[in-house]
Amino acid sequence: MRLIQFARQGKRGVARIKNGQAIVVPLADRVIDLANAALADGRSLTAEVEARGEGERLDYAALLKAGEVLAPVDHPDPTHCFVAGTGLTHLGSADTRDKMHQKVAGDVESLTDSMKMFRLGLEGGKPKDGLPGVQPEWFYKGDGSIVARPGAALEFPSFALDGGEEPEVAGIYLNDAQGRPWRLGFAIGNEYSDHVTERQNYLYLAHSKLRACAIGPELLLGELPDHVEGESRIWRNGKLLWQKPFVSGERNMSHTIANLEYHHFKYRQFRRPGDLHIHFFGTATLSVGDGIVPEPGDVFEIEAPVFGAPLRNALGAKGNDDFQLGGVGSL
Template sequence: MRLVQLANGNLRSVAMVEEPHLVLLNEVTSIYQLAQRALAQKMNLTKLAQSLATGDTISYDDVYARNSPMTLLVPIDVPGAPQMTLVSGTGLTHLGSARERQAMHAETMKKSDAEMTDSMRMFEWGREKGRPCAEEIGIAPEWFYKGDGSILRGPFAPLNVPGYAEDGGEEAEMAAIYVVDSAGEPHRIGFCIGNEFSDHVFERKNYLNLAGSKLRVCSLGPELVIDEKFDDVPGRVRILRKDAVLWEKKICTGEKNMCHSLANLEHHHFKFEGHRQPGMVHVHFLGADALSFGEGIRLSEGDVTEVSFERFGRSLINKIVIDKPITSPVGVKAMV
């Protein structure tokens, strides 16, 4: 079951993907509304979506090619209330990312690759204790905050490098999507393709800059996949510059390629009471296998990022936009 969110002017809709078509769902205008209805009715989300998929059928090719009045939105949000979405992630979950972080932080701290950084130590702890047996609690992963729902961008939307940033770089990942019910219990809706986009130049200066480097826009979509397994998921990421491939790499995600189990990541995210507020949506990035910055690529104005993972729908495509540098400080007025 794959779902998309669409807009036609101010009108929103949800559609089920039946390649090469989209079938509109009646009675709901957002996936959040669909999920809330499933919780209230104690109904299987897939069955509910199928029962509502009785609307018009439109061409997915036309929508995806932007030859339709319908445009693709980010596949999860809380309409009119971006503060009801928490965007976060876990790093050092994939071996490839751990190696690149080790090299980045070893350079910063003037250590050799043979000398273990804090990043590699944390990764090794994950390999040792990140996949606990059922009913046991494993070691906590690295965790970071990205922002609220206002930072989410959909397919073909620009990824802006803000004027205060030193860089912007893609991080091709999968994101898990959750909603918290009225009793404070989290439920996983599904997964979608994501580009976790962050400032690696700023982070490389000092690993304590990691928190600030993550406060950037990011993208999701086009599709939210409800019932697909997150086991072994091959994919591909590439950067295009002036319509030519600048960099390309095969990537892998899924639990078989990670040092933490999904259940362990979920426990350590939702163990915090503040993450179990009724009605909240959580978008949680699950870590990257590779990034172009680790191979010396610096993204420029107009570059295009393309991320795809098998079984998770069409590619997520975004263009890089560099904002004008900020040349004066942000002022704060005293309430006197």
Template structure:
């Protein structure tokens, strides 16, 4: 499988390929964000993207631990205000006889995404949080506003399920928590199988563990049907917009009676794809002044 990542390094935008192991040397190709978008939009096959980008681009060798290197969410534009994070709900229920569009939610702007190692901020007094390991599809709209599939990665749609269960009408509030996303963009079709294990640590020790499966075969709708219906809405088809679509999660810690607390460390290991997201939960302490 072909994997691309973006980073800022010593004042320039670079791309690299694969998921480097800790301490491994990695080759970075100095490629502008505009060039990256052009290549993806022009690609007849996403697997051709790495060769097209590498070409004659200047390179530098370093490691991910280099303090001058900063990874970025896949295809996140500029300040992130030209990107939307949203997702589907109830996608792991039993399969219906015919297509019935799943419920959809708006999570936030692209600037709200958090990389592994960054804290996930939630409201000061959530009712009951839940981690949600999910496949994240990435779409880049072309100059005419046509959404072009660019690949997939993985995320944690952390949210307040307790608030949602108290009243489903509160779901927009429930989703106002930071979202974790992996920096690795998989240049291929959405995965049919994507499974792994979640570990929630408290005070340095494991407090809860459980397995998950978030691949296409675990969903009760065809992904093409879900995305095809969603993109009938013009608001998501604005030229240059990047859409991050969360495909939904199976049962998690909340369903076993566990409750995530302030300071807990959530580690999501997508074992089928060699991806790990680790983030600490931070309850907000600021006051609104209202």
């Protein structure tokens, strides 16, 4: 089952996508409303949606064209939505996988820190003894205010050296009243980072990730297939500039989803009751690796059939930020 959130004629709603139609879920403004009701009723989110029956049928393509589809999950207070992720988790295509294995096969002391981290994942990211595996690379992106809806432009700060796409699967989680996280489902996403800043020095990773992102348009309920295939594209002036397939799912990863989840939610501050979490799982496919330099107005398109409709977002105009050196006041 796949869900969307939409805003139409000033009114929000949730709909189930089926045969190209958006079937409204009665009495639901947000997906987290449905999730909280499911928790209270002791049933799955899918069962909660089915128990509500079917409301009005809308033209899904028309909703997308009109820009009325929202991110597939959000919190009414964006400060209670955390956006984070893990990197160096994906093996990539067979060719990329072979190259990565060759890079990490030598003496560990001769490896870069990134390759050491990747090697740790290969060796211990999929534990089989019931205990946690090795920790992944982890990063923070921001709160719910950075999540752009499908079709919206991704903010391009004035200080950014690059604005590049990252096609990734994101896990969506809601903490219950006792602080236990529950996975609502998965969404395809554009994790969108500043790769030029990051490549200057790996210690700039944190800076490079403090950017906008996008997920959706649909939320896939249930388990993530162990093999996900998709394609990432960049359009410029209506013409295809670049395209490349990508893969995800545990078959193509050096960590299990459970291991990545453990190493995020083991921190008590991420188990605050009522908080929503959007967690990106990483990628091995980037246009920057092929020498592409995105420009304002370029449209990023990320598609994986298991997630339904593609996610499209343009790169916004270079920002005119209002914060300058010396802008901090003194009381």
